[in-house]
Amino acid sequence: MSALAAAGADAADLKLAVSLRGVSKTYDNGVEALAPLDLAIRRGEFVSLLGPSGCGKSTALRLIAGLSTPTTGDVAVRRGEDARVGHGIGFVFQEPTLMPWTTVAGNIGLPLKLAGVAAAEIDARVREALTRVGLGDFATVYPRELSGGMKMRVSLARALVTDPDILLMDEPFAALDEITRFRLNNDLLVLWRGLRKTVVFVTHSVFESVYLSERVIVMTPRPGRISAEFRITAPTPRDDAFRTSVSYAEQCRDVSVALARASGEALP
Amino acid sequence: MTVEPTASEAGRANVTERVAQVALPVVVLVIVIGAWEAIVNLGHIPPFVLPAPSAVLATLVADWSVLLESLLVTLMTTLEGFIAAAVGGIALALLFSRSRLVEYSLFPYAVVLQVTPVIAIAPLLLIYLPQEAAVVVCAFIVAFFPVLSNTTLGLNSVDRNLVGLFTLYGASPVQTLWHLRLPSALPYILGGLRIAGGLSLIGAVVAEIAAGSAGAGSGLAYRIAESSYRLNIPRMFAALALLSAAGIVIYMALSLVSHLVLRRWHESALGKDAG
Numbered sequence: 001m002s003a004l005a006a007a008g009a010d011a012a013d014l015k016l017a018v019s020l021r022g023v024s025k026t027y028d029n030g031v032e033a034l035a036p037l038d039l040a041i042r043r044g045e046f047v048s049l050l051g052p053s054g055c056g057k058s059t060a061l062r063l064i065a066g067l068s069t070p071t072t073g074d075v076a077v078r079r080g081e082d083a084r085v086g087h088g089i090g091f092v093f094q095e096p097t098l099m100p101w102t103t104v105a106g107n108i109g110l111p112l113k114l115a116g117v118a119a120a121e122i123d124a125r126v127r128e129a130l131t132r133v134g135l136g137d138f139a140t141v142y143p144r145e146l147s148g149g150m151k152m153r154v155s156l157a158r159a160l161v162t163d164p165d166i167l168l169m170d171e172p173f174a175a176l177d178e179i180t181r182f183r184l185n186n187d188l189l190v191l192w193r194g195l196r197k198t199v200v201f202v203t204h205s206v207f208e209s210v211y212l213s214e215r216v217i218v219m220t221p222r223p224g225r226i227s228a229e230f231r232i233t234a235p236t237p238r239d240d241a242f243r244t245s246v247s248y249a250e251q252c253r254d255v256s257v258a259l260a261r262a263s264g265e266a267l268p
Numbered sequence: 269m270t271v272e273p274t275a276s277e278a279g280r281a282n283v284t285e286r287v288a289q290v291a292l293p294v295v296v297l298v299i300v301i302g303a304w305e306a307i308v309n310l311g312h313i314p315p316f317v318l319p320a321p322s323a324v325l326a327t328l329v330a331d332w333s334v335l336l337e338s339l340l341v342t343l344m345t346t347l348e349g350f351i352a353a354a355v356g357g358i359a360l361a362l363l364f365s366r367s368r369l370v371e372y373s374l375f376p377y378a379v380v381l382q383v384t385p386v387i388a389i390a391p392l393l394l395i396y397l398p399q400e401a402a403v404v405v406c407a408f409i410v411a412f413f414p415v416l417s418n419t420t421l422g423l424n425s426v427d428r429n430l431v432g433l434f435t436l437y438g439a440s441p442v443q444t445l446w447h448l449r450l451p452s453a454l455p456y457i458l459g460g461l462r463i464a465g466g467l468s469l470i471g472a473v474v475a476e477i478a479a480g481s482a483g484a485g486s487g488l489a490y491r492i493a494e495s496s497y498r499l500n501i502p503r504m505f506a507a508l509a510l511l512s513a514a515g516i517v518i519y520m521a522l523s524l525v526s527h528l529v530l531r532r533w534h535e536s537a538l539g540k541d542a543g
Contacts, residue, residue: 067432091436097429100533101451110447111437142533162437 017198023073035223048209056224090159096151105139149180227262319502327502342487345472349407357415382413390478403475410471411464418460422453458526
């Protein structure tokens with residue numbers, strides 16, 4: 001990962017949170033997950049990567065997080081003003097990925113604990129993060145006692161506790177029921193409006209991507225490359241009224257068509 | 269409307285189940301002991317052929333001071349072997365998880381130690397080591413493999429996303445070990461220790477029988493061998509009963525420890541409590 005300012009950055013670059021240039025990934029077993037990909041994400045932007053399974057969208061996310069190194073190309077992530085824990089990145093996995101042997105507070109405080117933050121400060125910041133995701137009373141509960149939606153909230157609180165600039169989310173709500181997913185979608189939008197994080201959201205749901213994002217990037221499978229891009233227009237703030245609006249339905253249809261084309265299916 | 273069993277009915281069924289779990293083995297024991305006593309009495313079988321349970325009990329009481337002393341010797345050997353197996357097994361597994369090369373180099377020999385019958389190794393150990401050390405080493409050899417293999421399995425069963433998370437937050441190897449790999453492996457380690465407890469008793473007994481020397485420092489297994497030479501069959505049974513009891517207590521104690529450690533979070537310990 002190189003600093004953004006290094007490679008001949010122009011003025012526009014300073015507004016970028018994430019930039020991928022010619023990034024490709026071929027796994028050791030020869031599977032080409034990602035074709036050379038160019039992607040620029042502005043600071044504070046909410047971008048969805050939309051595509052069928054195996055289109056490399058999770059791979060792209062792991063590359064941005066630094067959990068995997070690109071085969072070719074360059075991944076640049078703008079860090080915060082001060083070098084903070086996790087390079088200013090929060091990651092929410094598809095599974096809640098909680099440690100079952102410790103409490104909700106223990107799970108959320110983990111990133112701070114690993115960074116050697118003092119116990120009292122961890123306590124305060126964990127409480128703040130818990131309140132933010134609406135789980136104020138659950139600090140001493142073990143993960144197994146929580147529902148799927150609540151576990152996901154804990155996972156989100158853990159990603160937020162370091163106050164990262166960039167939030168990477170890998171199909172976080174895919175395993176939840178629709179009612180819970182809608183509620184978490186709304187809560188995520190409220191958080192995003194309040195905190196102005198850069199969010200990169202991976203999903204295979206057209207409806208979710210259109211509802212949440214400012215920009216939807218449609219990807220093709222095997223190897224993943226960008227096939228279409230949509231800027232979503234919506235009233236601010238977005239809420240359930242937008243979900244039932246004609247404009248939402250139209251944009252969903254356009255994105256669906258693009259997704260079908262990207263997946264190589266016959267057009268409707 | 270379907271009729272659901274009410275909570276109290278379900279609770280009662282649960283209690284019945286638990287009572288049955290304890291009562292049925294006791295009933296079997298009473299029947300077997302009763303039949304044994306009856307056969308010995310009705311058949312006028314002499315005690316040096318088959319002693320009645322009452323005779324075994326009488327011997328247990330009469331020889332209590334000798335037997336207790338031997339029991340403590342055997343338990344001490346078992347405990348030392350168990351601790352050595354626990355520490356050695358876990359330490360070796362950690363070493364294996366740090367270095368593939370060490371694992372490749374040593375793992376086959378751990379298997380060799382495991383598959384070679386300890387009764388065949390014991391006489392050799394007794395030649396090269398002082399007797400007290402040799403018995404402990406025997407207990408260790410028998411008991412350490414389940415700890416090693418279970419711990420290795422546990423350390424390799426860590427959630428890959430959690431590993432990713434630790435990497436993302438820049439955790440050091442020590443932090444990853446302490447906060448992720450060890451807790452994650454804990455249920456496996458405890459399972460290994462539970463097996464090792466019983467095995468270290470077996471190892472201690474085998475070594476004592478192989479050692480076969482007399483003296484104050486002789487364990488229960490030696491008492492069995494000695495009683496066999498003297499045709500003191502009731503005492504053999506009494507010593508055997510004590511060994512079984514010791515084995516059961518060791519197993520129950522380790523199960524209890526495992527349950528207490530895991531009860532807050534692990535599925536294996538939840539089944540009993542969950543409604």
